[in-house]
Amino acid sequence: MRDRLIFTAQLLFTLLVAAFLVVPVVLSISAGVTVNYFRGISSGVTLQWVFQVFDLYADTILLSFLIAFATLAVTLLVGVPAAYALHVRGGLLSRIVEEIITLPLAIPGLAIALALLISYGGFGGFRRSWLFILVGHVVFTMPFMVRSVMAVFSTIDIKTLDEGAASLGAPPWRRFLDIIVPNAMPGILAGALMVVTLSLGEFNLTWMLHTPLTKTLPVGLADSYASMRLEVASAYTLIFFIMIVPLLVAMQFFADRGQKA
Amino acid sequence: MSHRSFIWICLLPLVAVTAAFFLLPMARLVLLGAQGPHGLAGYLAILFEPRYRATLINTMVLASVTTAATLAIATVSGIFLQRHRFPGRAVLVAMLTFPLAFPGVVIGFLIILLAGRQGLIGGISSHLIGEKLVFAYSIQGLFLGYLYFSIPRVILTIMAAAQKLDPGLEEAARSLGAGPWAVQRDVVLPALGPAFVASGAIAFATAMGAFGTAFTLATNIDVLPMLIYTEFTLAANFSTAAALSVGLGLISWAMLALARSLSGGTVAATG
Numbered sequence: 001m002r003d004r005l006i007f008t009a010q011l012l013f014t015l016l017v018a019a020f021l022v023v024p025v026v027l028s029i030s031a032g033v034t035v036n037y038f039r040g041i042s043s044g045v046t047l048q049w050v051f052q053v054f055d056l057y058a059d060t061i062l063l064s065f066l067i068a069f070a071t072l073a074v075t076l077l078v079g080v081p082a083a084y085a086l087h088v089r090g091g092l093l094s095r096i097v098e099e100i101i102t103l104p105l106a107i108p109g110l111a112i113a114l115a116l117l118i119s120y121g122g123f124g125g126f127r128r129s130w131l132f133i134l135v136g137h138v139v140f141t142m143p144f145m146v147r148s149v150m151a152v153f154s155t156i157d158i159k160t161l162d163e164g165a166a167s168l169g170a171p172p173w174r175r176f177l178d179i180i181v182p183n184a185m186p187g188i189l190a191g192a193l194m195v196v197t198l199s200l201g202e203f204n205l206t207w208m209l210h211t212p213l214t215k216t217l218p219v220g221l222a223d224s225y226a227s228m229r230l231e232v233a234s235a236y237t238l239i240f241f242i243m244i245v246p247l248l249v250a251m252q253f254f255a256d257r258g259q260k261a
Numbered sequence: 262m263s264h265r266s267f268i269w270i271c272l273l274p275l276v277a278v279t280a281a282f283f284l285l286p287m288a289r290l291v292l293l294g295a296q297g298p299h300g301l302a303g304y305l306a307i308l309f310e311p312r313y314r315a316t317l318i319n320t321m322v323l324a325s326v327t328t329a330a331t332l333a334i335a336t337v338s339g340i341f342l343q344r345h346r347f348p349g350r351a352v353l354v355a356m357l358t359f360p361l362a363f364p365g366v367v368i369g370f371l372i373i374l375l376a377g378r379q380g381l382i383g384g385i386s387s388h389l390i391g392e393k394l395v396f397a398y399s400i401q402g403l404f405l406g407y408l409y410f411s412i413p414r415v416i417l418t419i420m421a422a423a424q425k426l427d428p429g430l431e432e433a434a435r436s437l438g439a440g441p442w443a444v445q446r447d448v449v450l451p452a453l454g455p456a457f458v459a460s461g462a463i464a465f466a467t468a469m470g471a472f473g474t475a476f477t478l479a480t481n482i483d484v485l486p487m488l489i490y491t492e493f494t495l496a497a498n499f500s501t502a503a504a505l506s507v508g509l510g511l512i513s514w515a516m517l518a519l520a521r522s523l524s525g526g527t528v529a530a531t532g
Contacts, residue, residue: 108470
């Protein structure tokens with residue numbers, strides 16, 4: 001009897017917490033497709049706000065995708081070979097490099113953005129282009145790629161594979177492409193999903209680094225929250241959810257598979 | 262090409278990118294912090310200038326309260342979900358963890374929908390007590406936002422830690438005559454200690470440094486990230502902004518280093 005009571009109380013509490021997290025999302029989605037949020041859903045369902053967002057902010061959505069995939073390309077090209085080198089080399093130097101590239105996770109984005117601004121803000125052409133934002137996103141997401149790939153290396157015997165191929169006469173770069181990269185694929189995929197998701201949602205750095213001509217989706221979101229009617233802001237948020245949820249589901253899928261494997 | 266030089270070529274791009282776009286800029290930020298009218302003492306302003314100190318205290322109180330509340334909530338729900346299997350449990354876990362990747366700006370907006378001028382809470386309260394409760398644009402709203410941000414992370418950590426607990430210990434305590442509260446207090450909670458420290462540090466560092474949520478809710482909430490932002494953009498007080506953000510960076514780095522040494526995993530403060 002008492003166990004039953006405790007169980008029910010805990011369940012109710014947990015449901016309440018879940019409601020706190022889910023209800024605002026439901027409100028946001030419904031506000032994005034409601035004719036007049038103040039009058040409620042009875043005023044009708046519409047896609048006019050979604051279209052209005054595309055009219056106003058289509059460029060921010062495109063730029064966000066451009067930056068996310070450019071960030072992914074850079075973190076792949078730079079991060080995957082580096083993860084291999086750090087794993088194979090080992091030792092104190094590798095530890096230090098790993099520590100340093102992980103620092104951007106611990107330092108608030110605002111501080112990194114200020115550091116970039118005071119160092120490179122004077123280079124007008126660079127400052128005004130989207131590459132400036134790209135640099136910030138690369139610094140912020142790189143540790144996720146490197147660590148995700150290194151985590152895979154630590155579970156497989158990369159040295160034996162590498163030496164086996166070497167004994168057959170394959171040069172280092174061939175071994176890297178034909179042996180190392182395919183074996184690291186689960187880590188590369190997990191890292192890639194993380195990098196794209198984080199880049200699409202990054203705001204703290206981007207808000208400081210953007211210019212009126214280089215607005216990303218989260219910057220546009222902040223802009224719409226401050227200046228647009230609630231329905232437009234909600235429709236914009238809805239578009240963001242639609243972009244981000246498949247990535248989250250894919251990430252969860254990989255995480256589950258990784259746990260079972 | 263030897264294997265050794267290939268390894269160096271693999272590492273070189275990362276070293277170059279990190280040096281040029283992280284180490285060098287951060288070094289300049291640290292230097293700039295000491296280049297204000299007060300020189301190196303600019304770094305002490307965060308502690309001794311009354312206005313900055315008030316903001317620092319405000320931010321730390323908010324972060325502590327957020328951490329305590331998140332830990333309490335996540336412990337009750339996390340242990341519950343780990344102990345019981347019932348229909349719909351998987352859905353409940355998914356609901357509690359999916360906001361993990363929401364950026365701070367979006368969470369700010371969700372809080373506005375909940376407690377803002379046209380918010381749900383205001384609507385309900387004006388029906389019930391005839392008064393519209395609106396608190397999204399204040400420090401209470403920010404508290405709610407950080408709670409939203411931290412609950413998913415902390416619940417995941419607590420669930421993982423609770424899974425590793427040995428049920429035999431609890432049974433032993435029960436067979437020795439301990440009541441359910443005593444078992445929780447003397448066996449379960451102490452065993453979860455490292456998980457509390459690790460996830461609590463993440464929640465604390467996030468609540469110290471998160472900028473997006475505060476920015477969405479109101480620009481005049483008196484917390485450290487907003488102070489840095491206004492010093493930099495509105496007051497153009499670059500050296501103070503630099504000193505304050507170096508201080509903020511040190512605090513959150515120290516918290517997360519502590520968390521990592523106790524949990525052994527990678528932790529990140531974003532938002």
